[in-house]
Amino acid sequence: MSVKRSFVSAKRFLWQRLLLSLIGIIVNVTLAVSMNKLELHLFMDTVGTIAISAIGGLFPGILTAVVTNSICALFNVNYIYYGFMNAIVAILTAWYVRKYGFKKLWKVFIFILTLAVFSGSLSTWINWALLNGMQSARNSDVTNLIASSTGMTLFWAYFFYNILLNIFDKGVAVFIAWLLMVTVPQKVLIELEQGSWKQRPLDREEIDELNEWGKDLRHTMRLRTTLILIVTSVLLVIVTGWSGIRLYFSKVKESKTVDALNSVKLIAQTVDPEEIKDIVNNGRSSVYYDENKQILQKITNSYTSVEHMYMVDFDERQGRIIYDISSVEEPPREKKTILVYDELITPSLNRLFAGEIISPVEHGNINDWVRSVFYPLKDEEGKCLCYVIADVSVTYVADYMYDFGIRSILILLGFFILVLANNMWYTNILMVFPIRSMAKAVDDFSSLGYGQEQLDKNVKNIRALDIATEDEVEKLYKSICTMTLNLSEQMRDLRRLSEVTAKMQDGLIITMADMVERRDSDTGEHIQKTALYVKIIVEGLRKKGYYAGKINDKFISDVVRSAPLHDIGKINIPDGILNKPGKLTPEEFEIMKTHSTAGKKIMEDAISTVEGENYLKEARNMAAYHHERWDGKGYPEGLHGEVIPLSARIMAVADVFDALTSPRIYKPAFPLDKALSIITEEAGHQFDPKCVEVFLEALPEVKVILKKYNNM
Numbered sequence: 068m069s070v071k072r073s074f075v076s077a078k079r080f081l082w083q084r085l086l087l088s089l090i091g092i093i094v095n096v097t098l099a100v101s102m103n104k105l106e107l108h109l110f111m112d113t114v115g116t117i118a119i120s121a122i123g124g125l126f127p128g129i130l131t132a133v134v135t136n137s138i139c140a141l142f143n144v145n146y147i148y149y150g151f152m153n154a155i156v157a158i159l160t161a162w163y164v165r166k167y168g169f170k171k172l173w174k175v176f177i178f179i180l181t182l183a184v185f186s187g188s189l190s191t192w193i194n195w196a197l198l199n200g201m202q203s204a205r206n207s208d209v210t211n212l213i214a215s216s217t218g219m220t221l222f223w224a225y226f227f228y229n230i231l232l233n234i235f236d237k238g239v240a241v242f243i244a245w246l247l248m249v250t251v252p253q254k255v256l257i258e259l260e261q262g263s264w265k266q267r268p269l270d271r272e273e274i275d276e277l278n279e280w281g282k283d284l285r286h287t288m289r290l291r292t293t294l295i296l297i298v299t300s301v302l303l304v305i306v307t308g309w310s311g312i313r314l315y316f317s318k319v320k321e322s323k324t325v326d327a328l329n330s331v332k333l334i335a336q337t338v339d340p341e342e343i344k345d346i347v348n349n350g351r352s353s354v355y356y357d358e359n360k361q362i363l364q365k366i367t368n369s370y371t372s373v374e375h376m377y378m379v380d381f382d383e384r385q386g387r388i389i390y391d392i393s394s395v396e397e398p399p400r401e402k403k404t405i406l407v408y409d410e411l412i413t414p415s416l417n418r419l420f421a422g423e424i425i426s427p428v429e430h431g432n433i434n435d436w437v438r439s440v441f442y443p444l445k446d447e448e449g450k451c452l453c454y455v456i457a458d459v460s461v462t463y464v465a466d467y468m469y470d471f472g473i474r475s476i477l478i479l480l481g482f483f484i485l486v487l488a489n490n491m492w493y494t495n496i497l498m499v500f501p502i503r504s505m506a507k508a509v510d511d512f513s514s515l516g517y518g519q520e521q522l523d524k525n526v527k528n529i530r531a532l533d534i535a536t537e538d539e540v541e542k543l544y545k546s547i548c549t550m551t552l553n554l555s556e557q558m559r560d561l562r563r564l565s566e567v568t569a570k571m572q573d574g575l576i577i578t579m580a581d582m583v584e585r586r587d588s589d590t591g592e593h594i595q596k597t598a599l600y601v602k603i604i605v606e607g608l609r610k611k612g613y614y615a616g617k618i619n620d621k622f623i624s625d626v627v628r629s630a631p632l633h634d635i636g637k638i639n640i641p642d643g644i645l646n647k648p649g650k651l652t653p654e655e656f657e658i659m660k661t662h663s664t665a666g667k668k669i670m671e672d673a674i675s676t677v678e679g680e681n682y683l684k685e686a687r688n689m690a691a692y693h694h695e696r697w698d699g700k701g702y703p704e705g706l707h708g709e710v711i712p713l714s715a716r717i718m719a720v721a722d723v724f725d726a727l728t729s730p731r732i733y734k735p736a737f738p739l740d741k742a743l744s745i746i747t748e749e750a751g752h753q754f755d756p757k758c759v760e761v762f763l764e765a766l767p768e769v770k771v772i773l774k775k776y777n778n779m
C-alpha cells in the first residue's frame with residue numbers, strides 16, 4: 068500500500084518539477100529575448116532560475132538555468148558559455164532559501180550583492196577573455212564614462228559596470244522570487260519540497276541527526292558516487308576534448324597538405340622545363356629568373372595554406388635553393404641558398420637523387436608545426452631538374468587548444484553541474500537517506516536496550532520510515548521490518564515465559580521461607596515485612612545516587628526476590644533453641660549463630676544446581692552476612708564496612724527493625740519511636756549509615772507496612 072502511494076506521489080512530483088522548470092525556462096527566454104530585441108544592457112535571464120530554485124529546490128533551478136542558456140544560444144551563441152554560471156546561481160539560491168529564507172531584509176540585500184559580485188565577476192572574465200569584451204567595453208559609453216571619471220582602467224570600469232548591472236538584474240529576480248514565496252500556499256511549498264522522498268519525508272533536524280550519526284564513516288555512498296561521477300565526467304571531457312583537438316589537427320594537416328600538393332603540381336605543369344634548366348644552371352643571371360619568380364609568387368599567393376614555396380636542386384652534399392617564395396610579405400631577411408641535410412631528410416636522399424616522389428616531411432612542434440611537400444620537376448626526357456617544395460604550417464595550435472579547452476569547459480560545466488545535481492538528488496533519496504535511516508534505526512534497535520516497550524517503539528520507528536524505492540533497498544527494508552517485528556514478538560514471548568518461571572521460582576522461595584518461618588513460633592509474617600523494608604531501602608539508595616555502580620534494576624530485583632531466604636539456615640536449628648521462651652545460654656547462642664553459615668551452604672548448593680540463577684548469589688550473601696556489623700563486630704566472619712555485601716547490609720537494617728517492632732515470646736514489641744531511636748544510634752556501628760539514612764527518610768512508607776502487619 069505504501070509503495071503504491073509513494074510511487075504515485077513520486078510520479079506526480081516529477082511532473083511538477085518538469086512543469087516548474089518549463090515555466091522558469093519560458094520566463095527566462097522571453098525576458099532574455101526581449102532585452103536583446105530592445106538592445107538593453109540587462110540580461111534578465113535568471114529571473115525564472117532564481118524563482119524556481121526558491122520554490123522548487125535545487126534540481127529544477129539548475130535544469131531551468133542550463134536549458135535556458137542552451138535555448139538562448141540559438142539567437143546569441145555566447146549564451147552557451149554562461150550556463151554553468153547560472154547553474155551556480157541556482158545552487159546559491161536553493162541553499163540560501165533553505166537556510167535563511169527571505170525573512171530578514173538585510174540578509175536578502177547581502178544575498179543579492181553576493182549574486183551580483185559572483186555573476187558580474189565571471190561574466191566580465193568570460194567576455195574579456197573569450198568574447199571580445201575589450202571591444203564591447205570601448206564601445207560602451209557608460210564604461211568609458213566610469214573610466215574617465217574615476218581614473219580606472221578600461222577593464223576595471225567594465226568590471227564595475229557589470230557589477231552594477233547584475234545588482235539590478237539579480238535584485239529584480241530575487242524580488243520576484245520573494246513574491247512567489249509569500250503568495251504560494253505553504254502547503255504547496257511543503258509538497259514541492261517533500262514530494263521527491265522515497266520514504267517518510269525527513270525534516271531538517273532528522274537529516275542533521277543522520278549526518279551526525281554517519282560522521283565517523285570514512286567513505287560515504289554520497290561521496291563515492293559523486294567522486295565516481297566527477298572522475299568519469301572529467302575523464303570523458305579530457306578524452307573527448309583531446310580527441311577533438313587531435314582530429315582537428317589531423318584534418319587541418321591533411322587539408323593543407325592537399326593544397327600544398329596541388330600547388331606544386333600546378334607549378335610543375337605551368338613552368339617551362341627548359342627555362343627552369345637554364346635557371347638551375349645560371350641562377351639569378353638567367354633571363355628567365357624574374358619571369359618565373361612572378362609565376363611562382365602568383366601560384367603561391369593563390370593557395371592560402373602555403374606559406375613558403377621553394378625550388379631546390381639536390382646533390383650528394385647539399386641542397387641548393389633556386390627560388391624562395393613566401394605567401395605573405397616578410398621583413399627583409401637574408402635568404403638561404405644552401406640546405407644542410409638533417410635526420411629528417413637523410414632517409415629520403417636516395418629517392419630524391421633518383422627524382423622520385425617522397426612522403427611529406429614534418430618538422431617543428433605543436434606551437435609551430437610545418438609539413439613540406441616535395442614534387443619533382445622533370446624535363447621532356449624525364450630527367451629531374453629540381454624539386455618544387457611547398458611548406459604548410461599549423462601555427463599557434465597551443466593557443467587554439469587553450470581557447471578550445473576553455474570554451475569546451477564552460478559549455479560542458481553547466482551540463483556537468485546539472486548531471487551532478489541530479490545524481491546527488493537521486494543518490495540521496497534512493498540510497499543515502501533510506502539506507503542511513505535503516506542503519507540508524509537498526510543501530511538504535513540494538514543499542515537502546517531490549518525492554519519490551521523500547522523494542523515496540525523501535526519497531527514502530529522502523530516501520531514509520533515507509534521506504535518505497537522499488538528496488539533492493541526497499542526489499543532490504545521490508546526484511547528488516549519483518550526481522551525486527553519477529554524479534555520483538557519473540558522477546559515478548561520469552562518475557563511471558565520468564566515471568567511465569569519467575570513467579571514459580573518466587574513461589575518456591577516463599578514456600579521454603581514459610582516452612583522455616585513456621586518452625587519459629589513468634590516470627591509471624593517476618594519474611595513479608597523484611598522483603599518490603601528491603602525494597603524501601605534499596606530504592607532509596609538508588610534515588611539518592613548511593614552505590615550507583617552497584618545498584619541497577621537487576622540488583623534491586625535480585626535483592627527483593629532473595630530477601631525471604633535470609634533466614635533459610637534456621638532450618639538446621641533445633642526447635643528447643645529456636646522456640647526457647649527465655650534468654651539463650653552462650654552455648655545455645657553459638658548454635659543459633661550457625662544459621663548464617665548453614666544458610667550460606669544451602670544457597671551455594673542451590674546455586675551449583677541451578678546454573679545461571681544469579682539472584683541466588685544475593686540470597687547467599689543475605690543469608691550468610693545479614694548479622695555482620697558495620698564496625699566489624701558481627702558474625703560469622705567479622706566483616707566490616709563496605710566489605711560486607713551491600714544486600715546483607717540492607718537486610719541487616721530491615722531484619723533488626725522488624726525484630727524490634729514485632730513481639731517475641733521472650734519480649735514485647737518496642738514502640739516505633741524506641742525502635743527508630745535504636746536504629747539511628749546504631750548507624751555507623753551496627754548498620755551502614757546510608758542504609759539507615761534512606762530508611763528513616765521513607766518513614767511514611769514504613770508506617771504503612773507496620774499498620775498493615777502490626778496494627779501500629
